[in-house]
Amino acid sequence: xxxxxxxxxxxxxxxxxxxxxxxLFADAGLEAIVHSNLAPGDIQAxxxxxxxxxxxxxxxxxxxxxxxxxxxxxxxxxxxxxxxCATATVAIRQAVxxxxxxxxxxxxxxxxERAAAMGTPLATRTFAMASQAQYExxxxxxxxxxxxxxxxxxxxxxxxxxxxxxxxxxxVAVKNHFHGSKNPKAHFQKEITVEKVLNxxxxxDPLQLLDCCPFxxxxxxxxxxxxxxxxxxxKKPIYVAGTGQASAGPLYIQQDLTHVKAREVSxxxxxxEAHLTxxxxxxxxxxxxFTMAEVLAIEGLGxxxxxxxxxxxxxxxxxxxxxxTVVVNPSGGLKAKGHPIGATGAAxxxxxxxxxxxxxxxxxxxxxxxxxxxxxxxxxxxVCNLILRGEK
Amino acid sequence: xxxxxxxxxxxxxxxxxxxxxxxxxDCGSYTTPPQKVCRSCGSTALQVVExxxxxxxxxxTVIRVAAEGMNPPFVVALVETASGAWVMGNVVNIDPxxxxxxxxxxxVTLSSRPxxxxxxxxxxxxxxxxxxx
Numbered sequence: 001x002x003x004x005x006x007x008x009x010x011x012x013x014x015x016x017x018x019x020x021x022x023x024l025f026a027d028a029g030l031e032a033i034v035h036s037n038l039a040p041g042d043i044q045a046x047x048x049x050x051x052x053x054x055x056x057x058x059x060x061x062x063x064x065x066x067x068x069x070x071x072x073x074x075x076x077x078x079x080x081x082x083x084x085c086a087t088a089t090v091a092i093r094q095a096v097x098x099x100x101x102x103x104x105x106x107x108x109x110x111x112x113e114r115a116a117a118m119g120t121p122l123a124t125r126t127f128a129m130a131s132q133a134q135y136e137x138x139x140x141x142x143x144x145x146x147x148x149x150x151x152x153x154x155x156x157x158x159x160x161x162x163x164x165x166x167x168x169x170x171x172v173a174v175k176n177h178f179h180g181s182k183n184p185k186a187h188f189q190k191e192i193t194v195e196k197v198l199n200x201x202x203x204x205d206p207l208q209l210l211d212c213c214p215f216x217x218x219x220x221x222x223x224x225x226x227x228x229x230x231x232x233x234x235k236k237p238i239y240v241a242g243t244g245q246a247s248a249g250p251l252y253i254q255q256d257l258t259h260v261k262a263r264e265v266s267x268x269x270x271x272x273e274a275h276l277t278x279x280x281x282x283x284x285x286x287x288x289x290f291t292m293a294e295v296l297a298i299e300g301l302g303x304x305x306x307x308x309x310x311x312x313x314x315x316x317x318x319x320x321x322x323x324x325t326v327v328v329n330p331s332g333g334l335k336a337k338g339h340p341i342g343a344t345g346a347a348x349x350x351x352x353x354x355x356x357x358x359x360x361x362x363x364x365x366x367x368x369x370x371x372x373x374x375x376x377x378x379x380x381x382x383v384c385n386l387i388l389r390g391e392k
Numbered sequence: 393x394x395x396x397x398x399x400x401x402x403x404x405x406x407x408x409x410x411x412x413x414x415x416x417x418d419c420g421s422y423t424t425p426p427q428k429v430c431r432s433c434g435s436t437a438l439q440v441v442e443x444x445x446x447x448x449x450x451x452x453t454v455i456r457v458a459a460e461g462m463n464p465p466f467v468v469a470l471v472e473t474a475s476g477a478w479v480m481g482n483v484v485n486i487d488p489x490x491x492x493x494x495x496x497x498x499x500v501t502l503s504s505r506p507x508x509x510x511x512x513x514x515x516x517x518x519x520x521x522x523x524x525x
Contacts, residue, residue, distance in 0.1 A: 121460035128459050129512070134399055135425040136480045138507040138519035140455055140462045148453035149470060156451070156496045205454040205491070251470065252478045253431050257451065 005230035005237035008035025009350040011220035014338030024219035025112035046078040049087035049111025086377030089345025089384040110221030113340035130378040132250035147290040148204035150257040158307040169291035170197035171313040180336025182362040187338030216338030220346035244269030263300035278302030285348035286374035288333040356390035397426035406504035406518035414438040422475035445502040447473035481520030
């Protein structure tokens with residue numbers, strides 16, 4: 001199997017934008033191509049992520065329009081990916097596998113979303129469309145509601161009083177906003193306090209407003225190429241050491257929401273392929289759509305035992321400059337950087353690539369050599385992981 | 393004995409206060425809501441059976457910011473039914489503002505109510521309700 005590497009990466013500012021999905025994607029896509037020292041004519045396939053363009057703009061079949069908006073050749077196929085919040089990570093993984101398998105040498109992958117443009121009531125409805133439509137959506141379950149149920153079950157299962165758990169969850173939000181304050185492209189660039197989180201509006205008991213990521217607009221894109229070609233083109237190619245993806249059914253089939261089983265299967269695939277363990281990871285961008293989601297992720301990825309990750313942020317272990325072994329979400333994560341769902345995975349990859357190149361500025365994790373990307377889609381039903389390394 | 397349980401048959405059951413499920417001939421697990429294969433072992437050797445309408449709340453939330461067209465606050469819960477299958481529904485006989493951690497482990501009975509489908513849904517649906525005993 002051939003080796004795949006990442007060349008140029010780019011993301012637009014995340015937040016609220018007047019630009020169209022196509023304009024946002026063009027900004028990120030062209031920048032990623034230019035940073036790869038390539039031209040649009042060199043791209044052999046476009047793996048394009050978008051979840052809700054039909055609701056955001058009345059636009060289906062956006063991939064070929066994104067293709068023409070950045071001047072890709074007609075012979076370059078454009079394909080849309082949709083895996084809820086894991087969309088762009090899945091697109092990137094598929095690109096990696098196509099390059100590894102020798103089908104293509106150079107692929108542009110990423111995504112775009114205008115989640116904020118929908119407004120909260122419609123955005124909440126469309127996000128809930130990723131729940132099971134016949135047996136779960138009619139209950140009025142929402143995305144925050146899913147992680148709220150996980151929080152209650154976690155509190156009960158591990159005997160951690162809810163008031164105590166909520167304080168630790170607030171520390172996750174505080175930590176990720178601190179990281180976001182160092183990211184000029186983040187949706188939220190202001191630090192917050194535990195008190196502010198605990199005084200926020202209740203969204204889905206026990207999760208309050210600042211336990212939740214925002215609905216964001218934005219795009220991100222990366223160029224994936226065969227490693228030898230990558231070395232010819234850029235100074236610091238970032239190598240794909242391992243990948244994984246796993247799928248699970250609706251919540252009523254998954255049952256115990258404190259274990260994201262798809263994550264455990266997916267990340268094991270990635271660790272095994274990379275011949276690495278959780279202790280080898282220096283920096284991780286993981287799926288903190290809600291504060292509780294970060295706790296589930298640091299446990300499922302193997303950084304903490306189950307039932308033991310809830311106070312990692314409070315202890316300062318996952319913070320930039322902290323005393324833990326892995327810095328979690330130095331970009332600010334979905335929580336502060338923002339969450340334009342079709343773009344999120346490509347933005348996570350962008351952050352890890354910049355970290356491994358030592359180009360993350362104020363957010364730089366000292367000596368970061370190996371990074372992990374973790375993206376969850378839907379009701380814990382898709383998880384995709386990528387392990388990246390700067391040198392071999 | 394029928395070996396298939398469709399969405400429509402399951403729905404018609406709920407409308408008539410019957411809770412249908414599938415019993416696996418190979419591993420003995422019960423699957424509900426219905427699907428083509430056993431949720432535990434993947435077998436297609438399934439019998440349609442009537443399930444007991446009771447269970448225990450395993451977790452819950454109170455939805456306060458809802459999708460358009462819904463009327464919050466309301467309680468959503470995951471219940472482990474007497475058959476072992478888990479289902480999602482709404483706890484209907486509690487003031488949502490009184491719902492707390494003590495709900496976890498409480499015994500409930502199951503029923504259903506019609507939920508009007510919005511413009512995106514494929515018609516109206518009978519959705520499960522949980523009544524605290």
